[in-house]
Amino acid sequence: MQVTSSVREPLITGGKTLKDVTHDVSRQVEGKPTLGWILGLLVAVGTLLLGSLALVATLWEGIGMWGLNKTIGWAWDITNFVWWVGIGHAGTLISAVLLLFRQKWRMAINRAAEAMTIFAVICAAMFPVIHMGRPWLGAYWALPLPNTFGSLWVNFNSPLLWDVFAISTYFSVSLVFWYIGLIPDFATIRDRATGLRKTIYGALSFGWDGAAKTWSRYESVALILAGLATPLVLSVHTIVSFDFATSVIPGWHTTIFPPYFVAGAIFSGFAMVLTLMIITRKVFKLEDYITIGHIELMNIVIIITGSIVGIAYITEFFIAWYSGVAAEQYAFMNRAFGPYAWAYWSMMTCNVISPQLFWFKKIRTSIVATFALSIVVNIGMWFERFVIIVTSLHRDYLPSSWAMFYPTLSDVGVYLFTFGLFFTLFLLFAKFFPVINMAEVKSIVKSSSEKVNK
């Protein structure tokens, strides 16, 4: 039984066999690191070390090192937090939601996208922890631990606490989902290796033997995990948006926030997946697995979610006017035409206008254009969070306390630190872990490769 289709493009090009899949993916795990990888790692670790100066300064001196003032209590810290969490969402969307929809094109990209999710969530989680100022006490503020204050518990009515549970559950479940998928591929590397590598990958592969019984269970586990991860990923950014939406700050207090944040998260996440994948496929010569077709499909997701985000921006504006609430109307006019107009219009251009270029097939199938636009989208989404947070706070109810936010070196440094951390982790992953899910890709070699379609 061979499925041939004259309509669908092959998912794997170059007439690959099962053996080729094993070879092409295991190659970079087994070979010596390339010069490009070493240079990349040096830059990433350098950024990490440079940024850690700011991190240490913040931890030592306190968050007075940042540009926050009594009007603007959240700025880069929470902007970066929401931005990184948002980026994480694409990984779960690809691995869980596309699994439920039986989208086979996910198979070549899900491994790296999930890795991106995990690393992005680590970077994100850093910000709420350090913005507490004294993070060593944070466990008592964030977790329901018995304490010496007569067991004064954490407040379960607060969205900030829901966030703690949402982010930590999201991280743990994503990690487990990712690792379950890695087990059969570690076994593949184990069976090709000798000596120390065999021992290490042997332990990592948990004694996987490829038995039909285990595969059958594995498939049920993957399906149920996907079913659990789908509402989970939607809940995470919903709860992140509650951090704002449940407060009474004009510009934050809107019911549109949950769907608007989720769409924005998927939008920025796919942009980051594209940024990483375009480099990965080139460096590791995986163009036959991550094809132009994959890039085009991801670009289509970007047009859709970008348009949803655009509609959300317009809706917010309309509802602010329609509500008749003067403070709400002022908040939005101030966003678009006040002192932060430059940030607002950067956001509008990057997130709403530029992704519309993907309506042209030439642009959405061009690697250079996709790479450039993926970075534009990431910049735009950072500005979105900055606009929502800072412009809503900087002119509050009392004009005498109006202020502007100016980032300090520590603000920039801590953000740099997370970039260093993210790319260090991603580069280590790309070298030592199979970047493509070999087992899953092998299962579609017969039905979706170029060879069969011819």
Added chain:
Amino acid sequence: MERDKNFVLGVFEDEDVLLEAVAKVRGSGVKIHEVYSPFPVHGLDEELGYKRSKLPIAAFLFGMLGTCLALTMQFYMMKIDWPMIIGGKDHAGLPNFIPVTFELTVLLAAFGMVGVFMITSNLKPWAQPRIFDLRITDDKHVMAIDLATNAAVGEAQIGDILKSCGASEVNKKSFE
């Protein structure tokens, strides 16, 4: 002859040939020990007569446990142990407890199910798997037939059946 020691292995290149071979081998009265594949072959578990995995039930039960624990914890802490009026609202507002309850339900369901999967499938870092053929994790499907349980059929005949079903190689493998 001792059970679970000496095996005849049929090596298959193609998953569709393998699926038909499983049906034919079982039809000819030979008991299959297990089939090993580099990737999940859809329908193989049904051909081998395996029952559907009960892992979803485990996930459901662990999920319910998570729901109960989360609600108990929140009601105990907010209502019984240290009642606090926040914003003039009831200290035990159920809607406010839903997000944390949902998260803990998902967390326990996922970890519980994966834990059960690891235990039932004997997946652990120090596990020493029996490798029938190193190519199983690369590009070959291997059907293992225990000689002891099929003593009545005999080794030569099993080999013939495997060949006739499309096995590209028939090998013997013994474990200590």
